[in-house]
Each structure stands twice: as structure tokens, then as C-alpha cells.
Amino acid sequence: MIETAGETLAVQRAAVQKVRSVRAVGTRAVLAELTGTQDVLALQALLLENPLPGQLDVLAAAETVLVTADSPVSARRIAARLLRFDLIAPVQRDGGLVVIDTVYDGEDLAEVGELTGLGTEGVIAAHTGQIWTVAFAGFAPGFGYMVGENQALEVPRRSSPRTAVPAGSVALAGNYSAVYPRRSPGGWQLIGRTGAAMWDLDREQPALAAPGHRVQFRAVRDAVSLAPGGPAEVAASDMTSGLRVVSPGLQSLIQDLGRYGHSGLGVSAAGALDRASLRRANRLVGNAPSAAAIETVAGGLAVQAVGDQVLAVAGAPSDLTIASPSGDDLEPAWRTVPIATPFALLDGETLTIGAPQSGFRSYLAVRGGVDIAPVLGSRSTDTMSGIGPAPLAAGQLFAAGGEAESGVVGHPELQPDFPGAGVTVLDVVPGPRADWFDAAALASFCGQDWEVKPQSNRVGMRLQGTPLQRTRQGELASEGTVAGALQVPPEGLPVLFLADHPITGGYPVIAVVVDSQLDLAAQVPIGGSIRFRWAPGYGLPTSFSEASPNIPQTK
Template sequence: MSTRILPLGQRALLAEVPDLADVLALHARLEASRPAGVIDLVPAARTVMVRVDPRVLLLSAARAWIEAASTDAAPLLAADTREVEIGVRYGGADLAETAQLLGVSADELVARHTAARWTVAFTGFAPGFGYLVSPDWPFDVPRLAAPRTRVPAGAVGLAGEFTGAYPRATPGGWRLIGTTDAALFDPDAASPALLAPGTRVRFRPARPRPDAETTSARRDHGVHPPSRRAEVVSRSGGIEVVEPGLLATVQDLGRGGAAALGVARSGALDRGSARTANRLVGNPESAAVIEVTMGGFRAVARRDLWFAVAGAWGPIRLAGHELDPYEAHAWPAGEELHLDWFAHGARGYLAVRGGIRGPKALGSHATDVLSGLGPPRLDAGAVLEVGATPDAPIPVADLAPWGAPHDDELEIELAPGPRAEWFTASARDALFEAVWTVTNDADRVGMRLDGPELQRERAGELPSEAMVAGALQVPPSGRPTILLADGPVTGGYPVIAVATDAALDLLAQARPGTRIRFRHARQV
């Protein structure tokens, strides 16, 4: 097959092929020969993304592996893929209108949908949201002119050549033809996504449920029973939140390797500061901490604890007495800890000796604000469990020099992106010559930048393809958005460049108004 291999930062490649059939074939070959060091293998509409751990597999070796798989003429062995049957109550809000657009009756559209043999080509948009294709499906269905602000969980829809079902309530522009009660995504299950890439699917008509009100309630809160994940907020435990401030969440180092299921890495945005806070109290670096955005956080210890704060800079007060960051401090039971509003940086990390404890979602305690995975964001009255005292002692000396984050102006290194050729030469120059400003539209999903408009060389839409944290997506406005840890795993805006992995910690501390200058990353 004809394959272009495009850069996606310093740790990933995009293999671009002519059509979706070639995507499925290349993905199958890569999956069958997957070497150690491949973290994510993510098919999309015209591409397969390969993300590696460079300590195990060099990017050059990954490129050679993709090239070999692309030119392999040996026949593929029949894949041992699952086949699932999904019951659908047809009669969705758009069924009649969609049938009319396609020149068929509603009954015929349903009959075609149930007769087709579907395969999950790729996932994206939300955890467990599968894009299904079929050689038996002749229709190209236009999306809604104005997307709905809320599509209920379990809705089954059509868009383009695809069909799919919404695992949770989200906005969406697909045309809805029915609903299902199938458990589309359950992070506590051995196989979380019912519709993983390669899964074969048949749809079957389902009878209306007599307990329609109960069914509707289940769809409103997700298609599977409430997960144990919410129990990270408990009635006993070690810390009671008095005031969460602007945003406080539980974070660890994230959940890598699940992008093919539509699941972002998530985890602490400033991983270096989270690691440091943990080391200061003798925790493993991967222990869960509290990420506090912009400050204003108050909490009371329910038992004697030790804590440390790293990252953003602001007053730290325990029982009214000011303490230093980057040091371990005793936190007696009943005393209130106050992280006041930060003067420098955007995110502070509160580590407690023993770490924040609770059930994990896909191996991680991290709260993903976009997908809803992990424990809920912290509210006043939430009580968090603290783990057992670790074996490692609290360090007796400072681990490293520390100081306030530099958040007035940052220099961020950029590695090549896969779609730089979509932009004019002057736009590519402007990316590195301009001074960009972080806007108020900045959160854990991404940050929008203000600056010159980056003009395109190439018009048209980009088929959906895999994204990584640090990707600079450029929407039609011409001003980039940098995706962060909770960003979507696929997207349709071209990526002109990708911030290096080391730069992500710097970006985590950028506040609205921070100026950014981009520099070319050193070759690795």
C-alpha cells in the first residue's frame, strides 16, 4: 500500500494511507507485529498513529517497522476479533428525516442498518465511542447543520459512512436513529470498551422497555451502573475539603496506552511538580496528589498527616501560620490548610504522605475533566482517603533548588507536526517569530493562544486523526490551540507543530496573559 509517514512530535508518527480500508489493513499488520516500546496504536479515518516510549523503542526504529508493515505482501491471517450484538430500539429523533434525505422509508433504513455487517474502524471523540463501517452500507449521511448541545447516553446515530453509539451524554452532530442499553464503556471491566477497533458488530431491533422512566434515568447518568470510581470521596479517610477554589482534582501520572479506546492520558499537567511534591513526603513519584488550579483551596486533616506543596507559588497557611513550599510539614488532625490564590504559576500540587487513595479507572486515579473518567472534581465537603505510611522516610534535605514558576514569558520548544504543509510559508515563519498570548480559554483540555492568523495553503476539511498532548491544532480562525493532558484523542483540525514532552510542564503553569515564544526543538 502507498504510505506516507509523518512526524507527530518527538514521540509519535502518523502513517497516512489512501483510504479507510488501507487503515484497517495497516492497523492489523502493526497490531500483529507490535514490538516492545509501542505505547499507543491508534487507527483513524486515513491514518494510524504510533506513539512510543523512546527509552525502549527509538522513533527511527518505529519508522522502519511501519515501512516494513506497509510493504509486507504476505496475506493477513484471519483476525481473532470479537463479534457483539447490540439491541437497538429504533425510532430516534432523526430517523424519519434521515430516511427521507436518503430517499428510502424509515423501515428500509432500519432494515439496512440491521442487515449490515459492521466493524469498528477506530474510536475517538469520547471513551468507547466507536466509528463503525460496513461494506453493506451504501449511504453517506450528512451531519446535522447545528449539533445538539446534549445527546443522551445510548443514542445510536449516523454520520458520513459511519454508525456509532454514544457511551455518555455529550454534545454531538450525528443523526439519531435509535437507542441502546448496551454497556458501551465500563472502566471497571476487564475490556472497558465494548466497541474497540476491529470488533465486529451486528445491530438487532430491541423491544421497548416497559420501565421507560428507569431506562431514561440510566441513560442520563451513563449506560452502565454507577462505578465504584466515585468512592474515592468517602465518609472516613484523611482529608476533608472545605473549599476547592477554582478547580481541584485528584491526579497521578495518568493512564497511558488507552488512546485506541478513546481515552486520553490525563494525569497531572505539571508532572515534574507532582513528582517533586511526592518525593518531599517520601511517596512514590506516581502517588496520587491534589492538583489545585489558581489557588483558593482549603482542607482539614481528619488524622495526623504530613504534606508538601510544589508547583505554583502562593501563600501556604496551616492554622493561620505561613509555611514554605517545597518542604514537608506536619499537618495535625483538625487543623485547616489553606493554599491561597497563586501569584505565580497556575497549578499547585498538594502531596500527602501515603498518597490519595481510592478505586482506579483504567489503572489510574486521575480525574479526566473532558471524558468524566476518574473521581469527580472536588467539592466542599468531599473527604479523601489517605494511604498507609510508605516505607521510605521523609527526606532530611531539600531535593533541588526551587523558586516561583516563570509565567510572564515562556520559551516553548516545538517539534514538527504532521500538517505543517497545510500552511503557507509565511504562517510557518510567523509561528516562531510572533509573541503569542495565553487567552482565558485555558483549562486541562487545552489552551487557546492569541496572535497572528496562521494562513492555510490548503483548504478543505481534514479527516479525523489521532492527537497527542502538546499538539498545536489550528482551527479556521487561524489561531492555535495547544492540547493538554485531558485533550481529545482524535481531532479534525490540522496540527502544525507539537510541543515537546519537556515543555508540557512549563505550559501547565501558564496563566491567562502569559506570553509564549516558540523555538525549534533540538533533534533527538
């Protein structure tokens, strides 16, 4: 049961404060460090009211504000401007009281009782006996970082994050509490579960507990179930022109170039992991570069034409086979077509994408684009948040839309080399928390081959190798991050964030893959090997100054 009271929380800022320091996050984002939550909110308000030149997005976290820019040049200019800001703007946060019924039977409840010295019943009493305030949103849509009235429940994150935390899990980490809106990876301590719908796009305010809301957890004994609902369907029962899914393969998703500018809601960009291949496939069929297409992994996707269609496949080189509804000795029942070339798929014919000879992901574009309703300005599937269409299923129909921008199809194109059996080298720049590691750990990071583990997905690539040792102990306050960031949990094994990554994280980022090589990273298969090297001109970091930003130069 959820109750809302018409109460208002107002927080004012009057004293003049400054940004303490600025750190680079890759080549196109910077992280402003501040003294506390109120300064964070003041800076966020300033940047949202008066965006800086080149500013694309702003994300507030516990003690930092992440600013994403449109270029490395803009990032450096923004960094310099941030250091001169006076944080005198008032921050208004208006919200009500949200009561969340919770069953306290979490997997980590007993351990939290030991860590805090409160015992199981004491943890429940401490969690329900105080009012929590949502300070900021992050990680995933509907995931609010809640600050309590005391620090009795301060606990560390898990040394190794879980690959899947159940939806509705009530959790603790550091001084924060939160509810996981849906099934996702996570490293917080789980103490209970709720059926509250923390995120619902059908509501005027999608987040049940948005920044400024107060939250009261209430212990209940009965099990609760999550409210029904899910991603939008991609079917069209009266469709006369499009594609029918015969076999979805391992995982096939609708993707475009992603949704940007919604990090304040906890929404990541998502979009195609290999953006160049998506653009190439769309270009070949005469679509706009951002038209929605199908991203599929490891082959196995088979689609049947409903009406005559023009298609192209780009990305991981694979055998493309077309089967006709019927055939005879004079006209074979099947034929092959080349990759990175437009071709016709006539009504009733079926295209099958074979297993890649190299690489991992292929992109199937249909002339006109996949016609489904956009969500927050994009047709992409975000596998972490559940925003966008569900993964393709056998028998599903989807229409071709009006995204063609050229009257003709493109010429066949050459493709780059894709990762094979050897080691893929990725250039990186120092991360904002590279100073959590000494020279030996930094040398080990770039001096070994990392294997891509089977637990990898669109959220992140989990890497296996010799663990990296931190030089700092304790917790890092959650802060914004970007695709390409390499987080290092306490166990020492890096996780390379991809397009569906959580927008905030609490593990130190040792390095960030340069943006231009994220397409290459997306094509490294499960079991493949990666070696990192410092991008030419950046070098190994040795020190970090709070007086001047550690901003990479333009490459």
C-alpha cells in the same frame, strides 16, 4: 432498548501491502499512513503481536496507525522499520449485532438534511436503514467510529467544535457515525440522542460497540435517559488517617502520572498536567514519584487533617496558611508554611492554598499518597472520559495510603519560574499536517501571541488570535494524536491538547509542543499569552516526502 445477536464478522487480509509514508507527531510518536482500513488493522495486529523495540502504544484510525515510543531515538527507528513492513497478517474481528434506540431530534439534524439533500426524514431513514460496522475506537472510551453501507450521509465536521456535546448524542462526520459516551467537546454533526450506555467498566467488555460489532440504529419517539452510574467515590466512612476537604476551590482532582497503554479502548493517559511539580511534591513527603496527589487550579483548596499528616505543596507559588482548631494569645490560631517544603498538618488543623502569584496549578501531596482504588492501573481523574474519581467536593474524606518509599521526608527544593504576566514561549516541532498550511500561515502561527481563552480545560487550551488559513480544503480522516498537539479547526484558531485530550482527532495538527515543555504549558493561566517558536534544530518545514519519514532528530 439494546439487543445483541450472536453473529460474527470476520475480515481477512491476504494481499501484501506496504506503509505508504511515516510522519512525525512530536518527538516521541510517529504516524504510519496506509491505503485503507484493512491495511490499518493489519499493521495494528502486527504491532500488537510483535511490538517493536521502544514501542509503548499503538492506535489504529481511519487511514493511519499512531505508534508512541519511549524516546525520540526509538521513534526514528520505529519509523524506519514501519516503511519496510509487509502487511500480510490476517486481521480477525469478531462481534455481534447491537441495536441502539435513538430519538432523532439532534441540533444539527436539519442542517444535515440540507447538506445531504435528503431532508430531515430522509436523514433518519438513511441512518436507520443501513448496518453500521465499528471500524476502530478512538476519541474517548466507548466512542466507536462506525462505517455505513453507503455514503449517503457523508457530511463535514463543524467549522468550530462545540465545547460540550451532551452524553448519548448520535452524530455524523465524514463517512462515520458515532455515539458520544459522555459529555465532552466535539465537532461532529448531532442528529439524535440515545440512552445506551456506550461505556461501562462494570461490564466484561466495557465498550457496548467495540471494533467488529455491527450496529443498527432504531428510531423511537420517547425520550430516553442515560443509565445511572458515575465515577468511583473517594470517601471512606471509617477513615482514621487522611484528609477532609473543607473547600475544593475552583477544581481539585486526584492525579498521578497517568494510565498508559489503553488507547485501543479510547482511553487517554490523563494524569498530572505539570508532571515535574507532582513528582516534586511526592519527593518532598517521601512518596513514590507516581503516588496520587491533588491537583488544584487558581487556589482556594482547603483540607483538614484527620490524624497527624505530612504534606507538601509544589507548583504555582502560593501562600499556604494553616489554621488550628483553637488558639490563644500565647499560641496563634494560624501560621504559614513555605511552598516546596514538607510540613506537618496536625489532627484537626486546616491548610488553605491561596491564589497563585504566578502559574496556575498546584499539587498537594500527602505522605503515603491518596489511597483510592485504581482504574485501569491509575488513580487519575480523566475529565473527558469520566474514568477515575470525581472532582473533590466539600466534606469529602480520603485516606492516605502506603505509597511512601522513603523513611524520611525530602529537603526543601527550589522551583522553576512559572508563567506570569508576560508571554510564555513554547518550543514546537512541525506537526504531521503542517503541509496543510503555507509559509504565510506557518509564519503567522509563530509570529503572534496567542491568548488562552476561558473555555480552556484539561482536555485542551483554546487559543485566541489571528486565524490561520489552510491551503487544503475538505476533511481529514480521523487519526491518532498526542498531548501537546496543536489542532487547527476550519475557523483557524488552534487548540493545544493537554493530558485529557481525545486520542483521535480530525483537524490538522500544525505543530506539537516538545514533551519537555508540557509542564510549562500547563502552568499558563486563563488569559495568559503564549508564543510558539520552532525548536532549535528543527526549523520551518518546507516539504514532506512520502519516500522517507519526516522524523525529528534527537534533541
